[in-house]
Amino acid sequence: MSFFGLLLHSVVPTLLLIGSTFAASAAAMDTSPDEPSRRMAIVVGNSDYQSKRLEELANAANDASRLSESLKRLNFDVLTATNVTRDDFDRLLADAEKRLATASSVLIFYAGHGVQIEGQNYLLPVDTPDPESIEKLTGRAVKLNDVIARFASRERQTFVFLDACRNNPMGASGLGSNGLAQVEAGENTFIAFATQPGNVTVDGAGENSPFTAALLKSVEIPGLSISDMMIRVRNETEALTLGRQVPWDQSNLREQFYFTEQQVIDPTQLxxxxxxxxxxxxxxxxxxxxxxxxxxxxxxLIVGQTMRSIGSPLAVPASDPPAVAEQRGGTRVASLDGARQSVVSDLGTLIVGTSVEQGAEDSSKELARSVQTELRRLGCYRMAVDGDWGKGSARALNDYYKNTKQVAAANGPSVELLGDLFLRSGRICKAPVIVKKVRQTDVASQEAGGKPASTRTGNTKRRSSPARTPAPPPPDISSGIGIGGIF
Known part of the structure; x- marks a missing residue:
């Protein structure tokens, strides 16, 4: 065998082995990685019930459709169904369950008839037969606890919103109870009811029920945690129903949740x-x-949403420039400086009246309060927002300058500073300023004429007070806030 024959005989198998290994690696690389985690929503609205004993709920399907639109804008993968039968319900839940592997959180919304039977809550499909007996009523119903158990997980946040406690379809038979009962929430789960346990809701005279109308008004407000959002929903629903409905919630969430956490705010449009x-x-x-x-x-942003929803000309036209403006020479430059100048002029009018230079004490205090509030939003200030500018406020301001890599222009509040704070998004200060306060016992002893505790002599032993753990920092929403807020 020639030299080249021997070379081929020895080298080709090695090359084939390397080639097959490389091909296997390439195939592995070509295989699409697992889908990124996403937020999933299951939204159901049942309006057209077949049984004459179950009244038609004109708003339930509207509620589901409108909420689906909001959740899609908030980057949820939404499965929506209206007027579902029991078989439809089963298929919808099975489809959703197949998608759980990549879901970082799950939201379930149900609007329609629901009933409480012997302490258990049931959601009623549109093909629920005439409720002549408990067995007949629950035979086609969906048990709420089963749905929660199916989707709740310690490793994944689960949210359940129920606009479902309309009335007791068993009527005067005395079977069942009005409204829905409290449930045993699964791990890492939040459950919201349209009204308090045992109470009934109304479908509403408008296009949406009072509870869903309040939810739609609040769910897209940027920067609201789910807890703060529910406070707004509760107050709004109670006002819309003249106190007849007070939304209720149960929670054992392991961390806070923000519907708008994936969004950013454009300073120019703001x-x-x-x-x-x-x-x-x-x-x-x-x-x-x-x-x-x-x-x-x-x-x-809240006022902007309100103006946009009623078709006000305040809405920013689609042709408006986003975050940059093109100068005559063709060079694209950030328009943030122009935005700051505009904001300073506007805030001067809003906070201190028509004259920015006026030195009224109440205007100065209001300006300080506004600056403290904005510093608190950005995670730099953790004390009381009271309008009194002291050492704690000054330290918070220095912390803000440090984290934004700015040279401190002043150590006190100004309209220019407020404008700069207003155009910032997310959490600027990762470690909020905490100012130690004088212990009440020390203050009391000094007022009584005694010596401070640190200088007392004698056999009296000082009690060592346990170290106080500082309050946890506000949740980090530094990735931005604000879907639907720019208008």
Missing amino acids: SASLSRILSDPVAKQKLQVELASNDLQTAV
């Missing part, structure tokens, strides 16, 4: 939103009302 609000007397008045309970950024 500035434009504030300018347009302040140019409209009605919108400006609504903004001042919202400022009583919200930070400036959230208040602007």
Whole structure:
């Protein structure tokens, strides 16, 4: 055999082995990786019931459709079904269960008839037969506890919203109870009822039920945790029903949840939103009302959603530039500086009146309060928002400058500073400023004429107070907030 024959005889098998190994590696690389974790929602609305004993619920299907639209904007993978039979229900839940492997959280919303029988809650499909007996009523019903057990997991957050306690379809028979019963929530689960246990809800005179209308109004507000959102939903529902409905919730979540955590706010559009609000007397008045309970950024976005929902010309046109403006020479530059100048002018009008330089004490205190509130939103300030600018506020401001890599322009509140804070998103300060307070016992002893505890002499032993654990920092929403808030 020639030299080249021997070479081929020895080298080719090696090359084939390397080639097969490389091909296997390439095949492994070509195999698409697991889908990224996502937020999944199952939304059901039952309106058209076949039984004459179960009244038609005109709003339930509307509730499901409208909420689905909101959840899609909030980056949920949504499975929506209306007027489902028991078989439809089973297929929907089976389809959702197949998608659980990549779901980081699951939201289940049900609007329709629900009933409590012997402490168990049942969701009624549209093909539920005439409720002549408990067996007949529950034979086609879906047991709520089974649904929760199917989707709840310690490793995944599960949210259940029930607009389902309309009435007792058993009527005067005395079987069952009005409303829904409290449930044993699965691990890492949040359950919200449209009204308190044992009470009934109303379908509502508008396009949506009072509970769902309140939920739609709040779910897209940027930066709200689910707990804060439910407070708004509860108050709004109670107001819409003149106190007849008070939404209820149960929770054993292991961490906080934000519907809008995947979104970002564009500073230029935010500035434009504030300018347009302040140019409209009605919108400006609504903004001042919202400022009583919200930070400036959230208040602007809430009013923006309200104006957009009623078709106000305050909406930012689609042709408006996003975050950049193109100069005449063709160079694209960030428009943030222009946004800051616009905001400073607007905030001067809003906070301190028409004259930014006026030195009224109440205006100065209100400005300090606004700056403290914005610093708190950004995670830099953890003390009381009281308008008194002291050492704690100054330290929080220095922490803000440090984390934004800015040279400290001043150590006190100003309209320019407020404008800069207003245009920031997420959590700027990772380690909030905590100022130690003087112990009450020390203050009391000094007021009584005694010596401070640290200088007392004699045989009296000082009690060592246990070290206080500082309050946990606010949840990190640094990835941004704000779907639907720019208008």
